[in-house]
Amino acid sequence: MFKFRLYIAGDALNSAQAVINLKALCRTHLANRCEIEIVDVFREPKRALADSIFMTPTLIKLAPLPDRRIVGTLSQTQPILQALGLDTLAA
Amino acid sequence: MKSRRPRLARVPTKVPTGITGFDDITGGGLPRGRTTLLVGGPGSGKTIFALQFLVHGAQQCNEPGIFVAFEETSSRIATNAEGFGWKLPELRRKKLFFLDAQPTPDLVQSGNFDLSGMLAALESQIKAMKAQRIVFDALDIIVALLPDQTARRREIYRLHDWLLARGLTGVITSKSGVDDGSSINQDSFGFMQFMVDCAVILNHSVVMGVSQRNLRVQKFRGTSFDENQAPFVIGKNGVDVAVVRTLGHMDVRVTNERVSSGVERLDTMLGGGYYRGACVLITGFPGTAKTTLSGAFAEAACKRAEHTTFFSFDSDGAEVVRNLASVGIRLDRYVKNGCLDMISARTITGSAETFLARIKTIAEARRARCLVIDPVSTLSKAGNELTAHSVVERLIDWSKANGITLFCTSLLDEVSTESGSTLQISKIADTWIHLNYVVQAGERNRGLAIIKSRGTAHSNQVREMILSGAGVTLADTYTAGGEVLMGTLRWEKESADLVANEVNAVAGRLKRVKLDAEEAELEERMKSLQVELVAKQTEKALMTRTAKSRVGELSEGRTRMRELRGADATILGRK
Numbered sequence: 001m002f003k004f005r006l007y008i009a010g011d012a013l014n015s016a017q018a019v020i021n022l023k024a025l026c027r028t029h030l031a032n033r034c035e036i037e038i039v040d041v042f043r044e045p046k047r048a049l050a051d052s053i054f055m056t057p058t059l060i061k062l063a064p065l066p067d068r069r070i071v072g073t074l075s076q077t078q079p080i081l082q083a084l085g086l087d088t089l090a091a
Numbered sequence: 092m093k094s095r096r097p098r099l100a101r102v103p104t105k106v107p108t109g110i111t112g113f114d115d116i117t118g119g120g121l122p123r124g125r126t127t128l129l130v131g132g133p134g135s136g137k138t139i140f141a142l143q144f145l146v147h148g149a150q151q152c153n154e155p156g157i158f159v160a161f162e163e164t165s166s167r168i169a170t171n172a173e174g175f176g177w178k179l180p181e182l183r184r185k186k187l188f189f190l191d192a193q194p195t196p197d198l199v200q201s202g203n204f205d206l207s208g209m210l211a212a213l214e215s216q217i218k219a220m221k222a223q224r225i226v227f228d229a230l231d232i233i234v235a236l237l238p239d240q241t242a243r244r245r246e247i248y249r250l251h252d253w254l255l256a257r258g259l260t261g262v263i264t265s266k267s268g269v270d271d272g273s274s275i276n277q278d279s280f281g282f283m284q285f286m287v288d289c290a291v292i293l294n295h296s297v298v299m300g301v302s303q304r305n306l307r308v309q310k311f312r313g314t315s316f317d318e319n320q321a322p323f324v325i326g327k328n329g330v331d332v333a334v335v336r337t338l339g340h341m342d343v344r345v346t347n348e349r350v351s352s353g354v355e356r357l358d359t360m361l362g363g364g365y366y367r368g369a370c371v372l373i374t375g376f377p378g379t380a381k382t383t384l385s386g387a388f389a390e391a392a393c394k395r396a397e398h399t400t401f402f403s404f405d406s407d408g409a410e411v412v413r414n415l416a417s418v419g420i421r422l423d424r425y426v427k428n429g430c431l432d433m434i435s436a437r438t439i440t441g442s443a444e445t446f447l448a449r450i451k452t453i454a455e456a457r458r459a460r461c462l463v464i465d466p467v468s469t470l471s472k473a474g475n476e477l478t479a480h481s482v483v484e485r486l487i488d489w490s491k492a493n494g495i496t497l498f499c500t501s502l503l504d505e506v507s508t509e510s511g512s513t514l515q516i517s518k519i520a521d522t523w524i525h526l527n528y529v530v531q532a533g534e535r536n537r538g539l540a541i542i543k544s545r546g547t548a549h550s551n552q553v554r555e556m557i558l559s560g561a562g563v564t565l566a567d568t569y570t571a572g573g574e575v576l577m578g579t580l581r582w583e584k585e586s587a588d589l590v591a592n593e594v595n596a597v598a599g600r601l602k603r604v605k606l607d608a609e610e611a612e613l614e615e616r617m618k619s620l621q622v623e624l625v626a627k628q629t630e631k632a633l634m635t636r637t638a639k640s641r642v643g644e645l646s647e648g649r650t651r652m653r654e655l656r657g658a659d660a661t662i663l664g665r666k
Contacts, residue, residue: 007208009205009211010207012207014202014203014204014205021202041208041211041212045214045215046212048208048209048212049190049216052192053208053209054192054206054208054209054212054233055204055236056207056209057204057208058208068197068199069198069199070198070199070201071198071199071200071204072202072203073202073203073204074201076201076202079199079201082199
């Protein structure tokens with residue numbers, strides 16, 4: 001079961017893209033196996049501070065361990081899959 | 092620089108950084124509500140500078156601040172800064188906030204991203220703390236993560252606009268290029284120097300084996316500033332920038348008070364002693380007892396219960412105390428009761444700037460009123476030639492401003508001449524005493540001469556300096572036939588003179604006696620002659636009377652005879 005937390009910055013373009021890309025990714029590769037939490041730093045800045053988020057959008061994989069951070073719009077799928085350890089599965 | 096500026100429409104005000112000397116250079120500090128770029132190579136002191144700026148704001152100006160750390164963790168920064176005594180833990184409760192924003196090493200990038208998240212997070216923190224100062228330490232690390240040039244520029248502008256919009260006084264630190272660190276090179280964030288309102292370059296280099304740190308304000312919009320490179324040290328309380336006070340700023344209280352030099356006759360020669368707050372320079376070749384004179388001055392100061400600090404370069408303090416005891420200068424009891432501090436240091440281990448900072452710190456901590464630096468000429472050892480003169484000037488400047496009497500000795504070596512020390516402080520010193528040797532008749536004797544003493548009608552005679560177990564004294568040199576004699580020759584000549592004087596005195600008395608005898612004799616003769624004279628005069632008088640009376644009798648006789656003979660008619664009644 002994959003747990004993701006995506007930090008976005010309001011309705012910035014790259015944040016919106018990241019949301020779309022993440023949802024697509026989960027549908028394609030992790031159907032029914034992922035949980036996504038979206039945190040808006042403008043609304044909850046203290047959580048961003050607590051998690052040391054300084055670039056947006058940032059995706060944190062909370063489960064399974066180890067936790068990983070990926071910044072960006074998540075437009076390139078391959079490095080993400082590699083980071084998540086999913087590339088063997090995807091292939 | 093407090094120069095008269097014409098009133099501009101909006102003169103940017105400045106916030107003080109609390110960094111000694113820096114606020115003088117910029118005429119008040121960093122621009123309020125604007126961004127300053129701080130550039131420097133590794134270990135040049137950017138983080139300390141930025142942190143000190145925040146700490147000062149939090150402590151003294153009631154301006155809380157935020158430190159965003161991109162490279163080092165905040166705990167490491169806090170630990171490293173412990174030595175400065177800024178009381179960080181206390182400040183961190185309310186006035187100072189550290190944000191750890193170090194990118195994780197295994198950060199994966201996919202697509203573009205920006206810094207709005209961080210700015211948003213900071214926003215809430217700023218509101219909560221009412222922060223007015225903010226530091227982004229090593230921003231170049233984050234900027235380097237961005238995929239391309241456009242993105243970098245964009246994010247930096249975003250940051251700059253964000254800072255301006257909130258009226259925060261910001262400091263961004265960044266590494267400079269690896270070349271010489273004296274200017275910012277034109278890479279991706281080199282354009283930042285055009286964007287910001289103030290740019291400061293820190294430089295740490297090694298010149299002939301001695302490390303020198305320099306700071307230069309490259310630009311500061313809207314104000315005049317000191318454009319020269321200024322040396323600085325990282326001292327006990329943080330960054331300490333050297334700045335020479337312009338003469339107009341020196342509010343020295345001029346006094347007529349004199350302090351004793353420790354040698355009584357020297358005081359007389361100087362019209363009472365050295366002026367308080369003056370700079371005294373003793374020059375001489377090795378072995379001419381310069382340290383002895385320093386010790387005499389220190390002893391005299393301690394006798395007046397004035398705190399004295401004695402800096403002995405290249406010679407251990409305890410050794411100096413022991414050596415001076417052999418000429419009757421007892422400093423050990425003053426060291427024990429704390430009136431005198433002997434500080435020894437090896438000049439080979441540091442730059443002249445570092446020593447100046449140390450001297451100032453120690454003297455201020457002990458509240459010294461008299462300062463001895465023996466010798467000051469070692470500050471101009473190899474590697475320091477360029478800076479040593481400026482250092483000494485600033486030392487004299489500082490000591491005068493604080494009313495400290497400064498006593499320096501300067502070693503002349505084979506290269507320099509009596510016309511001036513290599514440091515050229517003989518020109519700025521108030522009193523200059525030169526010690527030399529006079530070699531005569533198989534002896535070396537020490538001579539002391541006051542070459543100049545401002546504000547004093549000083550004696551111009553060369554005197555012989557005699558060191559003995561009873562102390563330091565000055566003797567008159569014997570000048571005979573245009574030659575200056577010292578030592579045993581003088582003693583010989585003096586004894587010969589004494590004998591000659593005695594002989595003359597005796598001869599004089601003898602002559603006097605003789606003359607007295609002759610006088611008496613002549614007087615005797617004169618008396619007898621006078622007696623004779625009187626006798627002769629009496630005889631003459633007698634003779635005259637007798638002659639007169641005989642003539643009278645003779646005429647009377649003839650008349651009587653005529654009467655008697657009845658020859659002529661007589662006049663009756665003639666009797």
